[in-house]
Amino acid sequence: MSGGLGNQMFQYALYLKLRSLGREVCFDDKSQYDEETFRNSSQKRRPKHLDIFGITYPSAGKEELEKLTDGAMDLPSRIRRKILGRKSLEKNDRDFMFDPSFLEETEGYFCGGFQSPRYFAGAEEEVRKAFTFPEELLCPKEGCSRQEQKMLEQSASYAERIRKANCEAADRGVPGGGSASIHLRFGDYVDKGDIYGGICTDAYYDTAIRCLKERDPGMIFFVFSNDEEKAGEWIRYQAERSENLGRGHFVLVKGCDEDHGYLDLYLMTLCRNHVIANSSFSWWASFMCDAPDKMVFAPSIWNNQKDGSELARTDIYADFMQRISPRGTRLSDRPLISVIVTAYNVAPYIGRALDSVCGQTWKNLEIIAVDDGSSDETGAILDRYAAGDSRIQVVHTENRGVSAARNEGIAHARGEYIGFVDGDDRAHPAMYEAMIRGILSSGADMAVVRYREVSAEETLTDAEEQVASFDPVLRASVLLQQRDAVQCFIRAGMAEEEGKIVLRSAVWNKLFHRRLLRDNRFPEGTSAEDIPFTTRALCLSKKVLCVPEILYDYVVNRQESIMNTGRAERTLTQEIPAWRTHLELLKESGLSDLAEESEYWFYRRMLSYEEEYRRCSETAKEAKELQERILKHRDRILELAEEHSFGRRGDRERLKLYVNSPRQYFLLSDLYEKTVVNWKNRPDKT
Numbered sequence: 089m090s091g092g093l094g095n096q097m098f099q100y101a102l103y104l105k106l107r108s109l110g111r112e113v114c115f116d117d118k119s120q121y122d123e124e125t126f127r128n129s130s131q132k133r134r135p136k137h138l139d140i141f142g143i144t145y146p147s148a149g150k151e152e153l154e155k156l157t158d159g160a161m162d163l164p165s166r167i168r169r170k171i172l173g174r175k176s177l178e179k180n181d182r183d184f185m186f187d188p189s190f191l192e193e194t195e196g197y198f199c200g201g202f203q204s205p206r207y208f209a210g211a212e213e214e215v216r217k218a219f220t221f222p223e224e225l226l227c228p229k230e231g232c233s234r235q236e237q238k239m240l241e242q243s244a245s246y247a248e249r250i251r252k253a254n255c256e257a258a259d260r261g262v263p264g265g266g267s268a269s270i271h272l273r274f275g276d277y278v279d280k281g282d283i284y285g286g287i288c289t290d291a292y293y294d295t296a297i298r299c300l301k302e303r304d305p306g307m308i309f310f311v312f313s314n315d316e317e318k319a320g321e322w323i324r325y326q327a328e329r330s331e332n333l334g335r336g337h338f339v340l341v342k343g344c345d346e347d348h349g350y351l352d353l354y355l356m357t358l359c360r361n362h363v364i365a366n367s368s369f370s371w372w373a374s375f376m377c378d379a380p381d382k383m384v385f386a387p388s389i390w391n392n393q394k395d396g397s398e399l400a401r402t403d404i405y406a407d408f409m410q411r412i413s414p415r416g417t418r419l420s421d422r423p424l425i426s427v428i429v430t431a432y433n434v435a436p437y438i439g440r441a442l443d444s445v446c447g448q449t450w451k452n453l454e455i456i457a458v459d460d461g462s463s464d465e466t467g468a469i470l471d472r473y474a475a476g477d478s479r480i481q482v483v484h485t486e487n488r489g490v491s492a493a494r495n496e497g498i499a500h501a502r503g504e505y506i507g508f509v510d511g512d513d514r515a516h517p518a519m520y521e522a523m524i525r526g527i528l529s530s531g532a533d534m535a536v537v538r539y540r541e542v543s544a545e546e547t548l549t550d551a552e553e554q555v556a557s558f559d560p561v562l563r564a565s566v567l568l569q570q571r572d573a574v575q576c577f578i579r580a581g582m583a584e585e586e587g588k589i590v591l592r593s594a595v596w597n598k599l600f601h602r603r604l605l606r607d608n609r610f611p612e613g614t615s616a617e618d619i620p621f622t623t624r625a626l627c628l629s630k631k632v633l634c635v636p637e638i639l640y641d642y643v644v645n646r647q648e649s650i651m652n653t654g655r656a657e658r659t660l661t662q663e664i665p666a667w668r669t670h671l672e673l674l675k676e677s678g679l680s681d682l683a684e685e686s687e688y689w690f691y692r693r694m695l696s697y698e699e700e701y702r703r704c705s706e707t708a709k710e711a712k713e714l715q716e717r718i719l720k721h722r723d724r725i726l727e728l729a730e731e732h733s734f735g736r737r738g739d740r741e742r743l744k745l746y747v748n749s750p751r752q753y754f755l756l757s758d759l760y761e762k763t764v765v766n767w768k769n770r771p772d773k774t
Contacts, residue, residue: 094368265304
């Protein structure tokens with residue numbers, strides 16, 4: 089047993105489920121509540137509260153605990169553990185992730201919060217019965233202190249006000265109206281902002297309150313918090329900025345300390361509706377509420393994870409909960425997505441591209457097809473598609489390039505989210521639904537899917553197009569904070585590791601919230617337009633969701649494509665200036681340290697290009713110019729390589745060798761390729 093009342097209730101619910109399965113179960117209710125454990129700790133010892141429900145349970149003895157955890161401290165046991173290792177039956181759960189194996193084990197020492205209703209599925213009624221408050225809960229007990237008596241009297245007064253609000257709603261003929269609890273969590277949540285912060289935002293509460301006011305304009309909101317002063321400030325803030333919601337609509341519930349927190353839980357259960365925090369305490373209040381038509385709003389993610397696994401940790405939610413993102417959007421919302429399809433002389437392929445967009449499983453789309461002055465049948469094909477699908481709007485322009493075409497599409501876009509598809513590529517039918525569902529769940533500003541490179545003539549089978557369920561796709565997604573996303577971007581193609589996130593500059597495998605494009609347009613007259621555009625979008629994003637599924641096909645071998653002509657020259661005239669702009673944008677956004685790391689990878693990228701171009705006589709001229717440009721920055725490159733630990737040490741040493749002696753570098757590089765690389769790739773190697 090561990091944690092506060094909410095955690096204890098989840099653990100006891102699992103206990104009841106295991107008992108119903110015929111297991112013999114007892115609690116270790118000492119390890120996490122022993123005064124000795126907290127004597128030298130900054131953490132406060134939490135009270136055990138299950139007895140308030142009249143609950144009793146068997147406790148494990150010292151010998152039993154030592155057996156299960158292999159924790160005996162006698163000398164033979166300590167020597168054995170030193171030699172053979174600990175043979176513990178301890179098993180830990182992963183927060184908010186249901187693991188059915190806990191229900192299958194016949195022996196073990198289980199640790200964790202077990203915060204999921206799936207752990208007691210089938211035993212819900214027994215759980216509700218166990219967590220029934222006694223009728224005499226608010227009656228002062230003999231010998232209680234004056235302070236406790238005052239708390240009970242206050243709680244009785246609040247209970248009467250909640251019941252009165254419910255009765256008045258019934259008199260007005262408003263089913264499910266009257267009262268709603270709002271849980272505001274401060275204290276430890278403020279201290280651990282990296283874990284709990286940015287989830288129950290003002291936008292989250294605004295949306296929940298608005299939905300409840302639509303249900304009952306006379307709704308009274310009873311506010312519960314572990315910091316009455318800050319909760320009072322929050323109420324005043326709400327009243328000042330709301331047109332139709334005065335202070336009288338809020339009641340701040342005061343008076344309870346943590347030792348009597350169960351009184352707040354009881355009062356919450358009397359409310360007919362609930363706006364819970366990412367807290368097991370208010371979770372249980374909403375579960376125990378027996379109003380048949382209750383509305384319960386919960387934050388769409390429960391806490392922030394360093395590994396970005398927020399969307400995998402969703403088993404805590406009950407079916408009756410409506411989830412709202414930090415941005416204030418509900419998972420049930422169906423926002424409009426504008427998909428901008430740009431096309432220039434792609435008549436053989438544009439039909440396939442449009443079919444892939446029109447066939448998206450997310451139907452609330454507007455499709456803006458921009459014909460960039462095509463001289464073939466592309467424009468006519470677009471017009472025919474528009475005649476058959478009202479979602480398609482065709483814009484015909486003079487030929488000014490893909491950047492101008494995309495900017496034209498942005499100018500016509502009405503959607504809250506905007507995506508891009510090239511006219512010779514193809515989007516998987518589930519691409520936009522996977523991204524928008526992930527965004528709605530996580531509150532991310534941008535989503536990105538993986539892509540694959542295909543030939544223009546490649547035909548895909550139906551089997552490759554199936555996504556059986558979005559749940560496993562989203563659970564495998566990774567939510568990156570801004571700095572992590574920018575780091576993935578600047579290292580793309582240079583420092584990628586197996587299994588790591590790859591975030592490149594291309595825009596066609598991404599979905600952007602509209603605000604990222606407010607002052608962000610594609611620079612015209614360049615084929616490296618994605619680099620500064622994506623950089624600006626990342627600098628404006630707080631979170632980026634990376635979906636691991638391959639959901640976009642990028643055509644790589646179409647001869648007419650601009651990407652297949654004059655690449656070496658474009659590196660010098662367009663890509664290098666684009667990366668320079670990228671560095672300036674990072675600095676302007678207050679990310680100077682990341683700009684410094686990106687500068688290192690910029691020079692490392694240029695060296696890779698020179699190595700590639702020098703192998704071909706047709707690009708030898710560009711390779712030589714690249715070398716001259718790199719060597720002009722010799723001192724800066726040495727500073728970046730010597731004073732920082734960007735990338736692998738071997739890569740830094742290679743870059744240092746190159747700027748000190750390109751001739752020696754390429755002699756050693758050629759020797760390495762002729763010996764080591766050829767040996768590794770020998771035909772007889774198995």
